[in-house]
Amino acid sequence: MSKLGNLGARLHRGEVGYDFVKNRKIWYGLSILITITAIVGLAVRGLNMGIEFQGGAVFNTPKNTAASVTQAEEYAEEASGHDAIVQKLGDGSLRIQVAGIDTGAANEIKNTLADDLKIDPEQINAELVGPSWGEQIANKAWQGLGIFLVLVVIYLAIAFEWRMAVAAFVALIHDITITVGIYALVGFEVTPGTVIGLLTILGYSLYDTVVVFDSLKEQTKDLTKQTRWTYSDVANRSINSTLVRSINTTVVALLPVAGLLFIGGGVLGAGMLNDISLSLFVGLAAGAYSSIFIATPLVADLKEREPQMKALRKRVLAKRAQSAAKGEADVHEDESYAGEPEDDAAPAVVGPRNQPASRTRGRGRPSGKRR
Numbered sequence: 001m002s003k004l005g006n007l008g009a010r011l012h013r014g015e016v017g018y019d020f021v022k023n024r025k026i027w028y029g030l031s032i033l034i035t036i037t038a039i040v041g042l043a044v045r046g047l048n049m050g051i052e053f054q055g056g057a058v059f060n061t062p063k064n065t066a067a068s069v070t071q072a073e074e075y076a077e078e079a080s081g082h083d084a085i086v087q088k089l090g091d092g093s094l095r096i097q098v099a100g101i102d103t104g105a106a107n108e109i110k111n112t113l114a115d116d117l118k119i120d121p122e123q124i125n126a127e128l129v130g131p132s133w134g135e136q137i138a139n140k141a142w143q144g145l146g147i148f149l150v151l152v153v154i155y156l157a158i159a160f161e162w163r164m165a166v167a168a169f170v171a172l173i174h175d176i177t178i179t180v181g182i183y184a185l186v187g188f189e190v191t192p193g194t195v196i197g198l199l200t201i202l203g204y205s206l207y208d209t210v211v212v213f214d215s216l217k218e219q220t221k222d223l224t225k226q227t228r229w230t231y232s233d234v235a236n237r238s239i240n241s242t243l244v245r246s247i248n249t250t251v252v253a254l255l256p257v258a259g260l261l262f263i264g265g266g267v268l269g270a271g272m273l274n275d276i277s278l279s280l281f282v283g284l285a286a287g288a289y290s291s292i293f294i295a296t297p298l299v300a301d302l303k304e305r306e307p308q309m310k311a312l313r314k315r316v317l318a319k320r321a322q323s324a325a326k327g328e329a330d331v332h333e334d335e336s337y338a339g340e341p342e343d344d345a346a347p348a349v350v351g352p353r354n355q356p357a358s359r360t361r362g363r364g365r366p367s368g369k370r371r
Helices: 003-013 024-045 069-080 103-117 131-159 162-186 192-219 231-241 243-267 271-303 307-326
Strands: 056-060 084-088 094-099 125-129
Touching: 024 162, 024 271, 056 103, 069 084, 069 094, 069 103, 103 125, 131 162, 131 192, 162 192, 162 271, 192 231, 192 243, 192 271, 231 243, 231 271, 231 307, 243 271
Parallel strands: none
Antiparallel strands: 056 094, 056 125, 084 094
16 A cells, blocks of 8 residues: 555544644634735736626637737737737637727727738638626626525535534635635636636535535534543544545646646647636635635634533543543543544644554553453
């Protein structure tokens, strides 16, 4: 078995681990800083809305047009008085996109471009998009996003509990804000493909979060009937037990998206791939981060406010203090709790355990005493 596979198995058994919940304030602070940066970028630079949302015209020239991309941009901006986006396609044709212009002026711009590019106006194919159509698309996109979030909260509240629904909702808003903020800072064009990418990454983010929540729900059954583990301890174990699975899923999903973004859009110049690939790349990474560092620690925070969990925490800490004072390493070994690790405290820093439970049973007791 590979080292990563061995680590995943040991994480699942609770033999090693990292205390994500204990260090949650660090993750909260980092997330707040990133979110503020994204909001500032969005407020200062705004989104570069595509022609589908603003309205305008797209002019496609014939194959093997002699003009360069830079020249075509200059010609289009002079003819329209607006910023233009020009892409050179694989057959040598040019795709000239001018947003925010009145569709009635499209013919005049087309004729001017034909003169500048020294081609027949009839060879230029013009596609017109009205601003009202773009506004309708934008409204439908926001409505779809809102309905999606409402349905997610309702489902999680029924399948799990309202605290998990709230935590998942916060994580999703976190992912959306960061992705949209990155779009504003980078300046990539927002198209319907971007909206599709956003909805897709929300599904991935929700999947990772639900996997951890399902493990947490299973391991916290009858939690208050024992005095060995707090809710935060079990939440931390749930994160660790699914950590390698979440990382593997995210990496496998990111590899083809990275190929689209960096090779297809960057190296090969297929700029039309950028609109969906950037949202997928940033969103997948943010979704994996939020499911581990935001959603589950937030659930633990909310649950620890309950009177029952507060009382449980006091009993557990008192029992641990008593155990430490007496120097009894296995004072609770006869207590049973489904899915619990063998240690008296939740695994904190990744590292090997001293001995398997079967070899350490009975150690630490005074000699001559048996149960």
